[in-house]
Amino acid sequence: MMEHVADVADLEPGEAMRLELDAPDGSPLPVALVRDEDGDFHAISDICSHGQVNLSDGEVEGRTIECWLHGSTFDLSTGRPLSLPATQPVPVYLVTLDGERVLVDVDATADVSA
Template sequence: MTFQYACAVADLAPEEAMLVELDGADGATVPVAVVRDGDGEYHALSDICSHGQVSLSDGEVSGCLVECWLHGSQFDVRTGKPVQLPAIKPVPLYPVSIDGESVLIDVDTPVAL
């Protein structure tokens, strides 16, 4: 696993999301939505909605759900699975590690569910 700095812990309040772009092992840029859920836990998932190809980090976070602003699909940030149509495919999740005041993400090892 190769964890990279994504943001500071203090950059997100509960029920907020932000876009970070990290470097994949193949050199490609990986857009990641870093989400802090309603319980204060941090999650990392693909920033691209599996239905509308738009940024999930621009959507609203409520509890453990992030909503795609374009068509209203909702994804569980703990599993990546859609819980509200029209999306039917999950989005990839990435491992998150908190090191002091830093949020670290490994985009090279998606979480298998």
């Protein structure tokens, strides 16, 4: 289900923010809403698959985000780790823009197996 999580003006290119959304089972789901340097929006798990820390506190570079603790970078489109020590991808969620509203669907994840 699409949920209005922010407005376009809430994030500048190169910024990220932490969201706490409801998972399909109703449990809290930490999500990082990221606006890459090109201005595109992405939603990924806010928890690094290696260090269990918030990715939203990391550095956005191009179309990647770097974990602040150990330096792993993740592709914002696929969730795949691009550098060690992380070896496991993080979930990526569907983002849609409705005018100035940013919507995220945590029920729809990207297929990162390709």
